[in-house]
Amino acid sequence: xxxxxxxxxxxxxxxxxxxxxxxxxxxxxxxxxxxxxxxxxxxxxxxxxxxxxxxxxxxxxxxxxxxxxxxxxxxxxxxxxxxxxxxxxxxxxxxxxxxxxxxxxxxxxxxxxxxxxxxxxxxxxxxxxxxxxxxxxxxxxxxxxxxxxxxxxxxxxxxxxxxxxxxxxxxxxxxxxxxxxxxxxxxxxxxxxxxxxxxxxxxxxxxxxxxxxxxxxxxxxxxxxxxxxxxxxxxxxxxxxxxxxxxxxxxxxxxxxxxxxxxxxxxxxxxxxxxxxxxxxxxxxxxxxxxxxxxxxxxxxxxxxxxxxxxxxxxxxxxxxxxxxxxxxxxxxxxxxxxxxxxxxxxxxxxxxxxxxxxxxxxxxxxxxxxxxxxxxxxxxxxxxxxxxxxxxxxxxxxxxxxxxxxx
Amino acid sequence: xxxxxxxxxxxxxxxxxxxxxxxxxxxxxxxxxxxxxxxxxxxxxxxxxxxxxxxxxxxxxxxxxxxxxxxxxxxxxxxxxxxxxxxxxxxxxxxxxxxxxxxxxxxxxxxxxxxxxxxxxxxxxxxxxxxxxxxxxxxxxxxxxxxxxxxxxxxxxxxxxxxxxxxxxxxxxxxxxxxxxxxxxxxxxxxxxxxxxxxx
Numbered sequence: 001x002x003x004x005x006x007x008x009x010x011x012x013x014x015x016x017x018x019x020x021x022x023x024x025x026x027x028x029x030x031x032x033x034x035x036x037x038x039x040x041x042x043x044x045x046x047x048x049x050x051x052x053x054x055x056x057x058x059x060x061x062x063x064x065x066x067x068x069x070x071x072x073x074x075x076x077x078x079x080x081x082x083x084x085x086x087x088x089x090x091x092x093x094x095x096x097x098x099x100x101x102x103x104x105x106x107x108x109x110x111x112x113x114x115x116x117x118x119x120x121x122x123x124x125x126x127x128x129x130x131x132x133x134x135x136x137x138x139x140x141x142x143x144x145x146x147x148x149x150x151x152x153x154x155x156x157x158x159x160x161x162x163x164x165x166x167x168x169x170x171x172x173x174x175x176x177x178x179x180x181x182x183x184x185x186x187x188x189x190x191x192x193x194x195x196x197x198x199x200x201x202x203x204x205x206x207x208x209x210x211x212x213x214x215x216x217x218x219x220x221x222x223x224x225x226x227x228x229x230x231x232x233x234x235x236x237x238x239x240x241x242x243x244x245x246x247x248x249x250x251x252x253x254x255x256x257x258x259x260x261x262x263x264x265x266x267x268x269x270x271x272x273x274x275x276x277x278x279x280x281x282x283x284x285x286x287x288x289x290x291x292x293x294x295x296x297x298x299x300x301x302x303x304x305x306x307x308x309x310x311x312x313x314x315x316x317x318x319x320x321x322x323x324x325x326x327x328x329x330x331x332x333x334x335x336x337x338x339x340x341x342x343x344x345x346x347x348x349x350x351x352x353x354x355x356x357x358x359x360x361x362x363x364x365x366x367x368x369x370x371x372x373x374x375x376x377x378x379x380x381x382x383x384x385x386x387x388x389x390x391x392x393x394x395x396x397x398x399x400x401x402x403x404x405x406x407x408x
Numbered sequence: 409x410x411x412x413x414x415x416x417x418x419x420x421x422x423x424x425x426x427x428x429x430x431x432x433x434x435x436x437x438x439x440x441x442x443x444x445x446x447x448x449x450x451x452x453x454x455x456x457x458x459x460x461x462x463x464x465x466x467x468x469x470x471x472x473x474x475x476x477x478x479x480x481x482x483x484x485x486x487x488x489x490x491x492x493x494x495x496x497x498x499x500x501x502x503x504x505x506x507x508x509x510x511x512x513x514x515x516x517x518x519x520x521x522x523x524x525x526x527x528x529x530x531x532x533x534x535x536x537x538x539x540x541x542x543x544x545x546x547x548x549x550x551x552x553x554x555x556x557x558x559x560x561x562x563x564x565x566x567x568x569x570x571x572x573x574x575x576x577x578x579x580x581x582x583x584x585x586x587x588x589x590x591x592x593x594x595x596x597x598x599x600x601x602x603x604x605x606x607x608x
Contacts, residue, residue: 113484113488114484117484118482118483118484118487119484120484120487120488120491120492121484121485121487121488121492123488123492312480346478346480347475347478347480347481347482347485348471348474348475348478349474349475349477349478350478351474353475353485356471356474357488360471360493
């Protein structure tokens, strides 16, 4: 059946009208948000409003301000002469009920880049194979979900990063440990060991902080941590603008369920108006139950963030950079993170080079998965185990994929 | 067997007409257009395929493409790309003969080399021995998808260079004679090859 265009044309026209109308509405909202942001000068007023919303437990999910006004752009600081960047990213092979054997694999890639020198960067990988029943099944005997593997991968990414920081920390200069994605980690209900994973994750954060803080002689070689969120779709700042537009009596849950007359707008277009290439936003602190947990452990583990225009010229590209409070509270460390991440993004097309390489190191490609399955099959046969046919056929098909070399 | 020269790669794909070998991009110093190469068979085969390099290419790579777009190279990232990443260099070879049981044949090999067979540059003695006869010229002239004239000129220059100085001119004159016979109906083509062989 082919697409009958005569029946679609009128729908395409209607779509065009609707999108144009939505765009016009968005422009009006953006103009309103920009006007409100421009007037958001009084830090104390923001602090008081955040205190009020917390007191009333009104479910506010926007951001608080730390110590900088939100209506200003903060310029690109100078780069440190030397710095070490360790970036980590992970990938996984999910458990497959039709495979020769039930297992999952997590592969973490770490890339070490020596900023300010011509030294050869170091690529590292750390794969771990999980096949025991306690790893594969929950307490009710059900096979774990992909979400559980993702959560374990996130915990392993930070664990591996902290281990490698410990092993590869240079004798001088700052160190930036970089993760792909937010630093706030939350495991859902479908993750059987979610609470343990969250506790372990926080433990790794503490270990990293201790590396930074424990040696008083190490002031000239601080350890910074940052999570890099590419093209964020968050509306944290918009939520703050909405909160600040409310009369004190209206600061309650029902009014904060949406962003009112700014609903539907995200932070990105607003930040594009505020930030020139290389500039960052004010430091922001997300108001969420996860972040409260981190704060309750110790205020220095609470997560702050800033937006960064990582492009060198239009069209602009936005990232959200998350940092723990031990970094956010020290302007010199914020400058290091700001300058190094922007510099890294200039080597690539608006994404940190070190993270790109860590991702490339971590990813398990289809042919590698097929080879791993083949290895497992061989090992099972060596131990007189039966091998399920379905996976065997799948890996054979992957092996035959090599015939693409014959296309000339 | 003659002494082996530099390893330039391993066979990626092959046919009786030619093969492609792959190597890492930092190994680009050794192979050159028009060079004579030979495969090294494993224990199961006694046949080594001899060929001429007719193309050297580097595959497209999305990461490198992004770095080029960013236009902000630095020595560390270039070293990382060249020394840490497995960016494959592909070397295309036209088969012009083979060696079996110590004898050289200027004909297409009966079987292609196998995947992962190592590929070496031929040493001077092998090139001199192989080009003692010039029957392979016809194979090159009849090859498709190959810059035939340039390949012939480069290969004949390489073959001349491994000979003593006093013999080089005579070798090239003999090669020119044989080419004149093979290209008697294609004078512009013949003239072009002879011009390529003549020093400017």
